[in-house]
Amino acid sequence: MTAEQTAVAAHPSREEQVLLRIEKARARKPKIREERVTLAHGAGGKATQTLVEAVFVDAFRNPALESLDDGALVDVNGGRMVFTTDSYVVSPLFFPGGDIGDLAVNGTVNDLAVCGARPLYLSAGFILEEGFPIADLRRITASMAAAAARAGVQIVTGDTKVVQRGSGDGCYVTTSGVGVLDRELTLGVLSVRPGDAVIVSGPIGEHGITIMIARGELDIEADLTSDTAAIHELVAALLDAVPVHMLRDATRGGVATVLNEVAQAAGTAIVVEESAVPVRPIVNGACELLGLDPLYVACEGRFVAVVDGSYADTAVEVLRRHPLGEGAAVVGRVEADPAGLVLLKTTFGGTRIVDMLVGDPLPRIC
Amino acid sequence: MRFVDEYRDAEKAKRLASQIRELCEPGRKYTFMEVCGGHTHTIYKHGLEDYLPEAVTLVHGPGCPVCVIPMGRVDDAMAIARRPEVIMTSFGDMMRVPGGKGSFLDAKAAGADIRMVYSPLDALKIARTNPDRMVVFMGIGFETTAPSTAMTVLRAAAEGLTNFSVFCNHVTIIPAIKAILDSPDQRLDGFIGPGHVSTVIGCRPYEFIAGTYGKPLVCAGFEPLDILQSIHMLLRQLADGRAEVENQYTRVVPWDGNRRALEVISQVMELRPYFEWRGLGFISRSALRMREAYAAYDAEARFDVPGVRVADPLACQCGEVLKGVLKPWECKVFGTACTPETPIGTCMVSSEGACAAYYNFGRFTRRRLEETSLT
């Protein structure tokens, strides 16, 4: 501890005392207060985290689950496999740059990839609403097949259920996937330490904003497509080149959510330079209009990597060589203090916190 | 986004910051209130306080539309929303505001048909496509949003829609500022005036603040440089011994406001004799209701509402925060019992609420930050 830190610890101001109290309150085990599930529980932010920990982890408790990574690492007959599952409920089902089909394949492939695994087999479960056009279903399965071929995986098993008209939104897809882990890895938040560099693999927020615009609720038109893509090759290239300490794909809840999960689990701070974060002007513009922060907007083909600080430049170089990583950039650093928080140095020159999202990002009114 | 970046230039900010420092008289403290929640949000979102000298303190005002809605009104809205024939429509910010019996989000989870809209015109669209349902729009906000609510009512009337009405909670900014100026614990040196509201009402209505109360006010834009510049203009006035209304946001705010918008408001709405503000209590002639002639579009006239005043939770100190008497962290339940996930008071709900802004963006000690040796 430096002299100054000791001084702060010994004589915290009133405000600092309050802040310490809050950090203690935040460190407590989450409790579910609601009696019913609300939409916030599905938004990927703090409410989701609470629901997962207080209900699911509580019920299923086991070491593979408790790491709460994108996939679970399991031993099968001496071989190391990664196993993951994800459900897709996007509306609209078809949007610029993709549809629920390639989203479902890419998403699961990516969950395997960021665990360091080579994706092998997928399953696909469909929940269809009575009256759903077969032509649409064909379109979805065609793009699933194409995405699977691109990612070099096979969809080897599946299931179909039909629900009554009105009890589903046309089509829901669940995909599970297995991959084999055939490299030695030190991946995991616990290897994250001060001095590490934080990298994102490309411009952020494009999927989320594309969907919001495609819903047609906003009177905005923009030339934007979803970033949905399978990133396993990009990830493999990175893992081959540099010591990576943490990898996570920035889907629901965006980059900010990933960074918060990492800072909390690793007990470190993450300091992000706003001006270094790659965001296309069109995404920035839409976010300005809606009062959203691109850091929280979902991506479907981007990941966050934490690498040893001395390899930061190499890592970015390797990523930029791949078409999906052209926009990769170092966006911040891991620091020791203030532990558990993500700070943003704003373009304007100030500093603020980037917290976990509380509910769905709700556009402000004025 | 060139347009925006121009107002977020760190170099310009540094220059302004040093000019601000020069204008501060040694030993003197300055407290300015930013009236509008949009400003509070900008200040925290961009870390603007990092540029201000110790001598300048910003306190947050009542200009957050969601923050000032009292519990009783939320309960009234829920009573309407729970009727089976009703589709309640509301801006996103309003969804989490707690009433005496939970929030819209809770009511929605329990089966009420409550939909989020981006504008009252969206609510009208829903009314057109659901002729067998009663669509109610939860009208909230200051003079900024009142014109679009009023326009929507006129549109509904012109189309002869009979299944649309407004639950009107629109408020007016001037009485709130006056209430703050009259409150005995007020120690303000000046105001950063609300930019969006002023696009409608103009700058004239603030003249009494300078004239009667001798406090300067500068109407400010919403980019961080706008706010720094407004603080500079306030300090300049104080250094010159002036107290005037000035307009920093001339690119948007006309001195005389928007006549057409004001006419539309007064065609459809009139002042209520009094209205309860969360934390501030009853303020006379401070809110709008639908005129008799538009009773057909007035949800209060069409539905029975309990209309019961619900006392704020005992622990809640939103009133003090809205008046700028307490900083958010000085509230006893801040960050422990009252958080954005489980808000007790309204200031913790909207992204423009002072407590939410401080909790989400400002909750770290700058002394510890310096230690992390940021470059």
Ligand code: SF4
């Ligand atoms: S912490 Fe909660 S109760 Fe206290 S003033 Fe803020 S919003 Fe109100």
